[in-house]
Amino acid sequence: MTKQSEIATRGGNLAENPATPTPSTSRWLQHLPLFCKRQDPEFSKIFEVVNTLALDDTHCHLVTDRDAVTTPQRYLERISLAGFPFPNYFPAGVYNRWLTGDETTRHDLDKTYGIQGKVDEMTYHLSQSIFIKFLTKELAQFLDCEPIFEAVIEARNDRANDYWLYVNSLFRDVNLENIMLDTGYHESGGRPAIEKFEEGILPCRTHRIARVEEIQREFFGMDVSFGEFEELYSERLLEVLDGTGNFGKRSVGMKSYLLPFIGLIEPLYDRTLAAKSWDAMRRSYSELPIMKRQAAFNISKDLRRYTFTLALEECLKRDMPMQIHTGDGEAPEVILRNQDPFYLEEVVRFDRDNMMRTPKIIPLHAGYPSVGKAAWLSHLYPNCYFELSIMTPFVHQSLHERYKQVLEAVPLSKILFASDNYHVPELFWLAGRWGKRYLAKALTDHVVGGSLDFDEAIEAARMVLHKNNRSVYNLRDL
Numbered sequence: 001m002t003k004q005s006e007i008a009t010r011g012g013n014l015a016e017n018p019a020t021p022t023p024s025t026s027r028w029l030q031h032l033p034l035f036c037k038r039q040d041p042e043f044s045k046i047f048e049v050v051n052t053l054a055l056d057d058t059h060c061h062l063v064t065d066r067d068a069v070t071t072p073q074r075y076l077e078r079i080s081l082a083g084f085p086f087p088n089y090f091p092a093g094v095y096n097r098w099l100t101g102d103e104t105t106r107h108d109l110d111k112t113y114g115i116q117g118k119v120d121e122m123t124y125h126l127s128q129s130i131f132i133k134f135l136t137k138e139l140a141q142f143l144d145c146e147p148i149f150e151a152v153i154e155a156r157n158d159r160a161n162d163y164w165l166y167v168n169s170l171f172r173d174v175n176l177e178n179i180m181l182d183t184g185y186h187e188s189g190g191r192p193a194i195e196k197f198e199e200g201i202l203p204c205r206t207h208r209i210a211r212v213e214e215i216q217r218e219f220f221g222m223d224v225s226f227g228e229f230e231e232l233y234s235e236r237l238l239e240v241l242d243g244t245g246n247f248g249k250r251s252v253g254m255k256s257y258l259l260p261f262i263g264l265i266e267p268l269y270d271r272t273l274a275a276k277s278w279d280a281m282r283r284s285y286s287e288l289p290i291m292k293r294q295a296a297f298n299i300s301k302d303l304r305r306y307t308f309t310l311a312l313e314e315c316l317k318r319d320m321p322m323q324i325h326t327g328d329g330e331a332p333e334v335i336l337r338n339q340d341p342f343y344l345e346e347v348v349r350f351d352r353d354n355m356m357r358t359p360k361i362i363p364l365h366a367g368y369p370s371v372g373k374a375a376w377l378s379h380l381y382p383n384c385y386f387e388l389s390i391m392t393p394f395v396h397q398s399l400h401e402r403y404k405q406v407l408e409a410v411p412l413s414k415i416l417f418a419s420d421n422y423h424v425p426e427l428f429w430l431a432g433r434w435g436k437r438y439l440a441k442a443l444t445d446h447v448v449g450g451s452l453d454f455d456e457a458i459e460a461a462r463m464v465l466h467k468n469n470r471s472v473y474n475l476r477d478l
């Protein structure tokens with residue numbers, strides 16, 4: 001650890017321990033959140049233990065070094081859920097041409113599409129969110145700088161010449177030990193980017209999750225018969241799960257993005273319907289880009305249901321969980337109204353031959369904003385889990401109340417911590433920092449109210465923060 005990262009780590013812990021400021025950070029003490037100045041003794045006792053616990057992240061995406069040097073505006077765009085699918089606000093390819101083009105290209109594209117104005121609007125509103133104002137104060141402590149957003153970005157850029165050391169210090173500050181990496185989103189970096197990231201975060205271990213849509217994407221555009229497609233798909237599925245098909249490694253689970261495309265997911269075993277859908281999709285290639293989005297998704301709906309069902313069968317055989325994107329957004333690409341957690345009930349049951357087969361299902365993103373529905377689905381079905389990402393960290397201070405809502409319905413043995421980190425590494429850190437803090441706060445309420453004793457509260461935190469993850473993915477010997 002270099003001197004610089006030692007300072008950074010001390011700064012990161014300071015908010016939890018304001019009684020022992022270091023000289024280098026004390027000048028920013030006045031900006032500490034009120035939360036840190038007035039801690040009740042019961043909370044302090046619980047938080048002190050919870051904050052040191054190992055952390056496993058059950059759903060996240062890689063970091064590349066393309067955000068090592070950034071600007072305040074670009075950082076806002078990259079951390080924003082609205083900015084995530086920003087290219088979709090313009091005709092295909094336009095946004096990237098604007099982003100990477102020379103001055104004349106940018107000027108011409110901007111004149112036609114008003115790109116800069118849209119970026120300004122989106123980043124301005126995000127800069128006015130409490131999330132960013134809170135992030136600024138927290139990161140200022142970690143980076144030992146003035147709690148002003150521009151100063152935080154500047155201090156972050158100062159670490160760019162050893163970006164991976166900085167990323168690693170963020171991981172160590174929240175004690176991340178395992179991450180379950182959804183390789184379906186890798187910013188077109190492929191295997192080299194994934195391997196660089198995995199190496200950069202060591203000794204934190206990475207376990208890979210394969211995305212169903214990545215396998216579909218490989219073959220959906222092929223000019224072959226349905227039978228040939230089916231053979232290629234099934235072969236690749238096995239290679240991804242058991243061989244080296246997940247960018248050189250095997251997988252420990254799968255992830256599906258089907259829900260936002262089609263809404264209610266009913267498993268499909270009928271090959272004839274899937275074959276019809278395959279033919280219809282091939283006939284419609286030229287029209288798909290100009291069709292309304294739900295109509296376009298409906299053409300391949302049966303094919304997607306069928307291939308999803310094949311994947312879930314393989315997960316079931318291996319006792320592997322299937323993560324399913326639920327709630328959350330990424331508008332304007334996805335269809336928000338389709339993401340209701342209750343649309344997963346048939347998948348959770350996975351009926352066949354008059355028998356419920358109950359594979360392990362992990363609805364993602366706490367079903368946010370339908371948190372209560374996701375929690376209740378998990379309460380009712382023993383094989384349905386509950387995952388905390390997106391809500392963590394984007395709900396920030398109110399995580400205290402949200403975690404209480406989850407804890408009131410979901411068995412402790414099924415709640416899984418996750419960040420859904422993408423693009424910038426600070427989401428891993430914020431999720432870990434706030435996750436531990438507000439989980440400790442919610443558990444304190446249970447201790448004070450008498451529903452848990454101290455030891456039970458600490459064991460609950462252990463389960464949520466890492467034990468459940470290791471058990472659901474069968475990560476033995478950890």
Ligand SMILES: [Zn+2]
Nearest residue numbers: 059060182420
């Ligand atoms: Zn994700």
